[in-house]
Every structure is written in C-alpha cells, then in structure tokens.
Amino acid sequence: MTLLDAVVIGAGQASLATAHALHRHGLDPLLLEAGSSPTGSWSRYYDSLALFSPARFSELPGSAFPGDPDRYPTRDEVVAYLAAYAERLGAPIELNTPAVAVTRTGDGFVTRAGDGREFTSRLVVSASGGFGAPYRPNLPGLDAFAGTVLHSADYREPAPFAGRRVVVVGAGNSAVQIAVELAQVASVTLSSRGPVRFMAQRPLGRDLHEWLHRTGVERLPLGRLLRGRTVRVLDDGRYRAAIAAGRPDWRPMFTALNADGVVWTDGAREPIDVILLATGYRPQLAHLADCTGPNGRSALDASGYPDHDRGVSTAVPGLGFVGLEGQRGIASATLRGVGRDAVHVVRRLAADVRAVSPVGAW
Template structure:
C-alpha cells in the first residue's frame, strides 16, 4: 500500500503538467501510466503528424520547447520533448501501470492497479486523455461494412493503401491531414456533415496562435453552448489547394454503407476498400466507473475540471475543459493550475498532508 498526497492517472502531457504543478504546491504526486514508456499517446499517433502551433506555444510549464521557437514540431520531436520533461520531473512515475478502479471512502481515494497494487491519496486527478477511447459514430451500415474500418488512432502512414478506394470521415485537422496524405497513393474522398472550415496558419505575418494569445481567446471560457461544434482546419494553403484539386475530393456525408459499397447523398454507389474514421475521441476513464465521478452517459461530471460529485477528484486534459486549448500542449498547464488550486483550497493543504502521514 502506497500513500501519497495526490495520484495522477496518466503520464502524458496532461499528467506531467499536473505533477509539475502539484510539486510546485508542495504536494507529493504519484503518476501512474499504462504505457511502457514516456510520451503518453504521442508515440502512437500517425507518423507525419505535425503540430499546428509553433514550438513557442507548445511547451509544458517549466520547460521551453527546444530549437527554433517558430517551427512546427513533428510527432517524434514532441515525443522527445515529453521524454526529456519526464526525466527532469522529480516525481515518482510508474510506467506499465494500468489503473483499474478508483473508489473513495472517508475522504481518501483508493486506486487499484491491474497488477493488484494499491495506492491511497486524498486527491486524484484523471489525466489519461482519450486516445484509448476512439469515437465511432453511428453511421448507417458501418457495423456490417465488408471492407476495412480503421480509426485514425490506428493509422500510421500510407503504406498498404496504394491503389485503394478510401473514404475518410471527419472534418478536423487530423482528418484533412490524413486524407491529403493518403490521396498521394490512393483514391480518397473526405466526407463531412457540414462544410469544411479553414483558418489561415499565418495572419498578417504572425502565426494564428500568436493572435489567439494576444487577444485572450486562447484561454477564454466560451461555455459548452457557445463553443463551435467543429474546429477550423489550420492551413498554410496546401490543404485547401489539395482539396480544390480533388486530391482528395470533398463530399457531403454518405447516405449509408451497403456491404462493400458506399451510397452517396446523390444516390450514386461505388465499391470502397477502406472507411477511415477521423472522428475524434471520448474521455478514457473506465477506472472511474465505480467512483461516482461519471454521469449517466459515462462522461466526467465536472465544472472546469473539478468534480461536481466526488470531493478530491479532478480532471486535466479534457477537450474544451475550460478553453479551446484545454486538450493541447499549450493549454494543459493552465488547467492543471486551476484544478490543483481548486482541489487544495477545498481540502486544505494541512488536511491533505494529515491524510497521508
């Protein structure tokens, strides 16, 4: 049995930012991560993934992103950065440690791991992201489709797709980036329910994120009803040009899948080899099923990352948790500060220390 001030579940960007913030507030964190190595979900993303924000806006608290601050880091650079950040963080981090269950009694949380080990802490922060829970929309005919169905979480590169007919579902940054990449070797259609929204990567000589930071929009809480349902595709001009050239083409959402065929909204039908779902993720929180921290739909019950149902429970890294940047490298640090300060103020620093001594 291990007793600490706070258990952080997840060792990716959200978990690291939370552990750093906890230590700055005099708390002893224990970070538990199911992965075998540092980097969170980043090593599992597709090979060509490139950040849409410059390095200067893509750092966790306490450690700038190295190199040219105006460049757009590649996936492997982010993995290297998170690995170095992990090594610098003077906290206990256990890799290959999957959390199975979190329960609370008497103001103390009991965290049970898959290997049978147990930790206890008055504070718990769920920072496990959503990569382990890809969103699969209820599309007509998808479950009986005879071709290959692949989520973006399992896509790595165009190898193995040459000459195939591919339909990419989704209109976000990853959907467009993957569709354009695949279209170099395959016949690809990008399909969405609404129009694609593009945002110029640079405006008046400045990166788009510089303007977001300057105006305060990057940290503004828009509220769930005011936040747009889709995010714009950050584009330096290449993606819009590729789609205008039909590589890939962009079509309205299909009517249905029928066997190994897709039926488009105009009634046309054709054979398809692959349906690739770039449809996002849901919070990956199965370990909270018995905690009381999830609502009837399995979603975290929270206000700005602080649980509204379980004292001492917080969340960091949720999509639009407090702002449009909440699930990004540039946003998790701010949310970690908000959540840690809220948790400590509710419990009291001395009370937290007393529970673990």
Template sequence: MTLADVVVIGGGQAGLATAQAALAWGWRPVVLDASGGAGGSWPRYYDSLTLFSPARFSSLPGMAFPGDPQRYPVRDEVVAYLDAYARRLDADVRRNERVDRVAEEDGGFAVSTSSGSVVRARMVVAASGGFSRPYRPALPGLDTFTGTVLHSAQYRQPAPFAGRRVVVVGGGNSAVQIAVELAQVATVSISTRDRLRWQRQRVLGRDFHWWLAHTGLDTSALGPRLVQGGVPVIDDGRYRTAVRAGTPDHRPLFTRLDGDGVVWADGTRERVDAVILATGFRPDLPFLDDTAALGDAGAPLHHGGVSSTVPGLGYVGLERQRSFASATLRGVGRDATHVLKALARQAVPAQRVAR
C-alpha cells in the first residue's frame, strides 16, 4: 500500500501534465497508467495522423516540442515527445497498472489496480482523457450489416481497403483526413448529418491557432459556446479540394444499412464493403462506478474538471472541459493547474511516506 498526495489515473498527455502541475505544487503524485509505454492513446491512432496545430502550439508545460516550431508533427513524433517528457519528470509513473476501482474512505480515496496494489490519497485526478471509449452511434441496420464495420480508432492505413467501396461516417478532422487518404485507393463517400464546416488553416499568413491564442478564444470558456455542432475541419486547402472533386464525395447520412449495403437519403440502395465510424469518443471511467461521480451514460459530473458530486476528485483531458484547448497538448497543462488548485482548497495532501 502506498500513500500519495494525489493519484493521477492515466499516463498520456493529460496525466503527464497533471503530474507536472502537482510537482510544481510541491506534491509527489503517483501516476497509474494502464498501458505499457508512454504516449497514452497516440500510439493507437492511424499511421498518417498529422496534427492540425503547429509544433509551437503542441507542447506540454516545461518542455517545448522539438524541431521547427512551424511544422505540423505526425503521430510518431508526438509519441516520442511524450516518452521524452515522461522520462524527464521526477514522478512515480507506474505502467501496466490499470485502475479497477476508486473508493471513497476516511475523507480520501483508495485506488485499486488490476495488479492488486492499492494507493491511498486525499485527491484523485482522472486523466485517462476523453478518447478511451470509441462511440458507435445507434445507426439503423448497423448491427446486421454484413460488411466490415470499423471505428476510426481501429483504422490504421488504406491498403486493406484498396479497390473497395467505403463509407466514412462523421464530419470532423479525423473523418475527413481518413476519407481523403482512403480515396486514393478506394471509392469513398463521407456521410454526415450536417454540412461539412471548414476552417482555413492559415488566415492572413498566420496559423489558425495563432489567432485563437492571440484573441483569447483558445482559453476562454466562451470559445466552445461560439461553435455549435462540432469543431470545423481545419484545412490547408487540399481536403476541401479533394471533396469538391469527389474524392471522396460528400453525401447526407444514409437512412439505414441494409444487409450488405446502404440506403441513401434519396431512396437508392448501394452495395458497400466497409463502413468506418469516425464518430468520436466518450470518457471511459468505469473505475468511478462505485462513487457518485458519474451521470447518465457514464458521463462525469463536473464544473471545469472539478467533480460537482465527489470532493477531492477532478478530471483533466476531457473534450471542451474548459475551453477549445482542453484535451489538446497545448491545453491540458492549464486545465491541470486549474483543477489541482481547486482540489487543494478541498483537501490537505496526505503525509508522504517512503515507498
């Protein structure tokens, strides 16, 4: 059994930023990470994933992203960056420690892992992020569709889909990036409930994220309220050009899946080999089931990342937790500092003991 000042659940970007913020407070965090290596969810993303924010806007606190600050890093560069960041932290980061249960006891928490270890602390921060549980919408006919169904979390590269008919469901950045990549080797439609919304990557010679930062929208709680219906696709011109050229084409969401095909909104039926659901993720927090922390469908009850029902409990890495930047490399550090400051007002850190 270990006593800690704060237990951080998750060792990806949100967990590492939280550990760094805790160290800045003079606390010794224990980070419990289910995976065997650094990087959180990043190693599981598709091979060609490229950040839509430049390197200069893609750093955690205390360590700049290496290389040209104006370039757009790829997935493996982010994994390497997070690995280097974890090695520089003077924190107790424990890999292959999946948290099974968080229990409230004696004004604090007992955090139990699948290995049988228990860590006790006055505070717990769930930093497993908002990208752990792929969301599969209840589309008519999805469960009986005889073709291939993948979530974008399972997609890696286009080669297995060469020569096939593919429908990508979703209108966000990942959906468009995957659809355009697949259209180089397959016949692809991107299918959405609403129109595709575009945001130019560079405005008046500056990256879009520069404008977010210098107008304050990136960190303002008003930012997410100004954009309803999802985040627009950030585009340097090539994605919109590809969609306008029909590679992929864009269609309204089909009315249903039917055996080995889809029925489109105009009533026509077409055979389809594969459907890729780029439909986002939901927080995966089953270890909080024995607390009052979760609401409908397992959603955390919180204000800006501070639990509204369980004192001493916080969250870092949730999408739009406090601003546009929440759940991004550039935003989790600010959210971590905010959450720990709030938790510090609720609980006095437990006495540290030798491990």
C-alpha cells in the first residue's frame, strides 16, 4: 500500500489552505471530501448569505479574491472562488468520500473512507472545519412541539415562510441576518438568552477587519478565550434599525415549548408555526473517535473536542487540525484566518517528520 505524505480530511477553505501549505513544504497531500464539490459548507448555506469581511480580507494563500477588493462577496462568489482555487491547487481530491476512521500505526496513519478504501500516510490533518455538525440545543419541550423545527443549516430563502409565525433562536450574525430577511414576509421574533449585541462594521469609515489587521489584534492568541461565546453582530446600521422597528422584534428566550408553540418569560403562551435554530455548529470529528497516541491518549477529550496546541494534537504525533473556531485566534475559522493557521500547523508537523525546507510559491 502506498505511503502518502499526508491525508487532509475535507476539501473546504481549511483543507485547501492546508494543501497549499503542504505543497510549500514539498509534501503531496490527498484530500478526502464527504461532499460532491471542493467548496466545504459554503454551497449549503442560505441563498442571501454575504460575507461580513471585504474580499481583500477573505482570501486563501496565493490567490486574490477577484473583483472589487472592498466589496462583501456573496455565498455564490465564495463557492466559485473555492472551486477555482481547488482547480488551481492541483492536489488530488476524492469527492463523495467521507473519512470514517483514523488510526495511528507504527508508520503513521490509516484513514478509512466510507466506501471501505484505506489510505496510509505519514501525516493527517483534520480540516473539515468547525461547521460540519449543526448544533441543536436541548430546549425544554422541543420534542413535543408539533410545528416545524429546522436549523439555519436547512434554511435557504424566505418564500416558503410567507405569512407564518416564526421564532428564530440565536443572537449571532446568521440569526440576525435570517430573522431580518424572514421579517419581510413573515411575523418573526428573534429570541435569545441575552440581547443582541452589535459592533459597527465600518468604524471611523473603515471596515472593522482592516483595523483588526492593522493593529494585529486578529493574530493575538485569543481563540481559547473567545471559543463558545456569542460574537457581536457586525452591522452597518440596517440590522439594529430593523430590530428597533420590530421587524423582527426581540424577546428573551422562551421558557418552554409545548405542542402548539412557546411559553414566554411572562407566562404568556403563543402559537408558533416554525422554530428556526440559528444556534451554530460543532466540529465534525467522529472519524477521530478511536484515534489514540502511543501512550493510549485519545485525540479527542471527553466532550469530543480535540486536545491540541494551536492546531497540533497533544495526544497523537503527526495529527493536526485546521479550521477550528478559536484554534489560534479570532479568525481561525474564517477564510482570512485558515491560511495562517495552516502554515503554522504544517510547519510544526513537517518538522516532526523532517520534511524538506519550504519551496517557492505557485
């Protein structure tokens, strides 16, 4: 069986950035992608999604985002950019090939795919990102609710919800963006444990990401401190104005659900047609459930999250991660952040296997 330099799990933004970094170290990766295209989760997001960062701060290493660098690219533009990046990268990608199990061996790793094939490699980088598994909180009475329950991962556009009573659960960027869009055709309440907190998208006339870049804040090791916390909603003023006008309105998190609807904090009961959970995602790391290091330590902790030091496994030599929320900094799970993290992780992994020195760019 051929011993590969590296197997990269996934073929989205984190995986493509990882493959680029591996190439620069003279290593040839194989990418295993569960989906049908090398665009990660982007092709599955809702139709109106637009980036909250300008194109110039939404690029992968070695390839500028085409068009006006100060615009905010749409979902479809990101999908096209990633597909073109993958083609230019030239790394072999096995589509419709989910990784189901990774085991450590004396020579490196064996990664088993869903179709039964096995791939041996010196290194494995799990770069399926932090958006593979929609998080559905265990809300009181959710199982008894007879209406429609869906996650924002299932939402595409507002037309099917016209005239319906909808509660959107969440207080992040996606929750607010979806709720405001739905409020154009439906009666919508945004409900969360705390009020929506906003942050100006263009303070002092410049995009926030430019300030983060100029000041170096985005490179500070703040990831672990921020992981799991609700991020402020970036706003140019329209979302704050929409909520202030009651389209949608905001209410504290309901106390329970029943068959017909919700019970609000004041005890009032209201019939509801749809509960839309904009409650984020968790990493999809089931393929590492049985991956252990030489001393028997698992790659994952008791909660299913990887034990790692800035993306390098502390339990399993030769195993790395790219694309996790808060992996190294506030941008680790974003288009602008995965490239820096991939360089860091690959440099450390390559040193461990005495790989060749970095070669030139494309």
